[in-house]
Amino acid sequence: MLASWWGWLMLGVSDLAVSILNHLRFSTTMPKKRPPREVWIEIRRVVWERDGRQCVRCKTSLTLKECHIDHKISGKFGTNKLSNLRTLCRRCHVLRMDMRHRGMIAKALEDGIIPANWRDLVWED
Numbered sequence: 278m279l280a281s282w283w284g285w286l287m288l289g290v291s292d293l294a295v296s297i298l299n300h301l302r303f304s305t306t307m308p309k310k311r312p313p314r315e316v317w318i319e320i321r322r323v324v325w326e327r328d329g330r331q332c333v334r335c336k337t338s339l340t341l342k343e344c345h346i347d348h349k350i351s352g353k354f355g356t357n358k359l360s361n362l363r364t365l366c367r368r369c370h371v372l373r374m375d376m377r378h379r380g381m382i383a384k385a386l387e388d389g390i391i392p393a394n395w396r397d398l399v400w401e402d
């Protein structure tokens with residue numbers, strides 16, 4: 278009885294320690310506006326559920342692990358408000374007209390996610 282009580286207490290303490298450590302780690306290595314990792318995981322899930330667990334653009338069904346959460350307005354004026362977030366598949370995310378996404382092109386080509394004529398498929402809205 279005592280052992281299990283102690284176990285629960287330790288578990289609670291270590292969870293807290295982990296989330297504080299995560300918060301410190303992410304707040305120094307990521308942009309200021311990025312929420313703590315555990316908060317972002319929850320936001321992802323909420324957005325994905327709201328969007329019907331599919332890409333809002335091409336309607337492909339996605340698992341929570343596969344989905345990409347896109348900021349409609351990114352950069353300086355973007356927020357992490359739910360109204361600014363939407364679920365995309367990797368392909369639509371990569372092909373979105375946004376220079377911030379250009380870094381994903383080479384890898385997506387390599388993985389066969391997008392074709393060589395990907396420039397014709399770029400979209401914006």
Ligand SMILES: [Zn+2]
Pocket residue numbers: 332333334335336337365366367368369370
């Ligand atoms: Zn899509």
